[in-house]
Amino acid sequence: MKLVKNIVILFLIVPLLTIVSCNDELMEINENPNGVESGVVDPNLLISSVMTGLATSSTARGYAGDTGAGSQYIQKDSWSDNRYDWQTGSIWSSNYNLLRTNKVARERAVALGLPFHEGVTLILKSMLFGNLTDFYGDIPYSKALNGKDLDGERPEYDKQETVYKAIIADLELASDLLEGSNFEGVMESQDLFYGGDASKWQKLANSLALRYYMRLSEKLPSFAREGAVKTLSKPLMNNIEDELVLDYIGGIESQSWPNSGQFGSASEFHRVKPCTTLTDKLKDLKDPRISIWFAPVEVPTKIVSANEMPGEEDIVETGGIRYIKEETLEANNYAIYTPESYSDDLKDGKILIDTSSVYVGLPVAVSGVDPYQYNLNSEGSRGGTNAYVSNMNEVFNQKDDGGNLLKARLFSYAELSFLKAEAALKGWGSSAEENYLEGIKASLEVWGLADYYDDYINNTEVSFNGTLAQIMEQKWIANMFNGDEAYMDWRRTGFPNLNPGPFAREEVMPLRFTYPDDEINNNSVNNSLGAASLEATPYSSTDSNDSPYARPWIVQDVTEPW
Template structure:
């Protein structure tokens, strides 16, 4: 028995001697070096993913279709639909209206907040950190414009902080923080430090740009976005709007179409890489080739035709004849259906009905809807038109309202060539248009914001937001039987009903502060 004890002691002695060392390095020894984790991750990948998801490239939902097209494009009367698109007739479909909220948080917000968090204290990644802050504002900006009060300061922290019930921040607080973030991030960019490679899908496409160019471009983007945010405040706090708009101008804005922020898509990667709007309207879902599903609205068509707009020849085509001739184009009125000749809202009862839905114009897929075409995020044309309004208000933004207006219209027309080289409008045609439709200060707000509406074609989120802020263009609402708004164009989309179950306290606090979760409840900056 004693011999057995001695043997056990001898066998255990090495382990006892090694125990302190094993305990000291326990975490390192028991970590699988071959397993990927946050420390071994590549933040630039998440940055790229956030940008791509922002353009709608999620394979799990169709938020671009549901909110941008089904709702916003129809409400803003640039497209029209006679079947099931709820936005054409202000019908309520909670799943569609809530879809952007449901997809933005697990996709865009998760990726961009992760990048900001992991790069914050890394000097080597200082530029990626500050560029991501700018992108984060761009992402949250659209989300809060759609829904109002949203999770912001605590958003995207489910993994890092185990916070699965984030508070809803007041939109006013969100806007003030976003403006601060843009200013700080723009000032902190440094061309002497490392920059993202080709993961920067906006300004380093293909990894060919130098650091000075990239920093200058992102700084202009930050201040152009700041100008957009500042103008959102005009109904609620014009003094603050003026301060931030002038700060944006002083910081340096887009100066030509070469500065435009856009992402070029890849037609070979399916839903996760193609231009999502194009894929819905002319690609996989092919909405424009389903008669009456996505026709050009009579409102938009009348604007183009009545003003002899040189963009029309590239924007529209008649499916029945494949004609691109401006005189042949016909817009379809909003608010009609195909419920049969006994229905007063059947499209056959519409004035000027051509007898065939295929005779109503659709968007020209060869110009605007290429699967490898660009998604424009913020443009020089939009920036100049916002400056035109700022100048009309008497703010110090360089030139007068007429000059900025002319610059904006000219840039919007020239921008078509960035969709396709075949859509180049000549300087002579643009000047002829401006001569025939000169800026008139007495009608300035209408002219400026109606041109903004036209310049934001395909980005119907932005068209809708600026219309709510400015009231222009002066659209005539439809009052379809059974609509959810009393015949008024909706002012916001709907929170998901799942939030009431999963985050009830914070959800209810937002409802109490902002108002009923309804299509007619205005967001903070939209309240009179």
């Protein structure tokens, strides 16, 4: 791909984003005499900014942010209690800023008669608005990017159903616009995703449409079925070369993997720990991806009898191993971590010890405060230093270009394969098993583990059993670092079974982000109507209508996730 050599260009044009990200009134008042006017700017320069913003913000959420924790890929071991007391998230302002830039790019594409750019901007628009409605519910959509009207009114909220259907319609229009070849005005260096390849953009548009039809499959099954069947006959991603990815090349902070620790505090990297929900599953499946994503624990822990202790004390650390005298466990109120018992043990006041020999994860919401002392961490600091819990693999500390591993992964061929497998399971397509296996194969391939495929799929728990739970479990694993999509899959299907942990705010996982304060204060009338569309639950009573535990339209009158 051409992404590595071209990504640097985008950082030269980021200041343009601030010019076109203001509302219409501010653009008139604060016109930058040194900037580029929106009426003459080249859309190529704008779409690269949108691509970068979309990719990096999504990865930051999915790796070390709300949706990485929400999907239980990671937990933070300091400066976070992991209680799932979700508030506004980080999506609202970032996505609307990018949407304003994208709107200018689309208007220029239409004015200049550039169908390639129009199609691309429709796809980017769909992804950005898709994030917003996914996580909030009703949102400003049809009038969102117009600023205040002549009477000073703020934009109205559109119903979530309306937004989803409009997103799908835009994706289908984009697919039509991107039919053919020899498009004019395309600067390959500014297309950071596909280098100006319209056929790949068209396949992405159709693949995204399938994603959203499946998103609606429980809420609007007839609509989703008709759309999915139609979409499955269109050009879709064929292999990993069609994936929507962006390389992190390093060198400066904005081009580097989030929380890499190479810029600013060195502890940023160490504060992100693998979550036991994932590490336990990967160990159960003997999944080779565990060695790519996580580092072996620096100091493993062994429980031994008194006559096996290499010293007289109850805890002895020697030769890179920590030994704990078995006879002292009860007296010290210690309990050995197991997935089945850890929550009850913590509620009973026990102190957990993890004796995993290679990979030690951090359990979900394991403490009412920062869990930096987990597994008898003797250092007890908030700097993320814990020799008794695994770190993320050192590759994510990005001291170099990361090879082929460090990418923002927004839509993978594996995801498409699992979508097709799920559709086939519903009778909306064919070859559920074939697509399921293709998804596993694709995921192993992108992480450099293709040689493990034959052994892995012969594992009893991996060999296809024809259940949705198995398809979604493998899709969840394959979507590592795409926390947005993994979380939405859980909310839609209830798979995998994500429990909030013993010290979470509520006994169930949250369903959404809350609207930001600026929106509540500055667009209060419309926002109150949007919040009123949410359905109260037994877990939302301590909040206003705008609760993380209230049901947006898409999970009203459905059985999942709780």
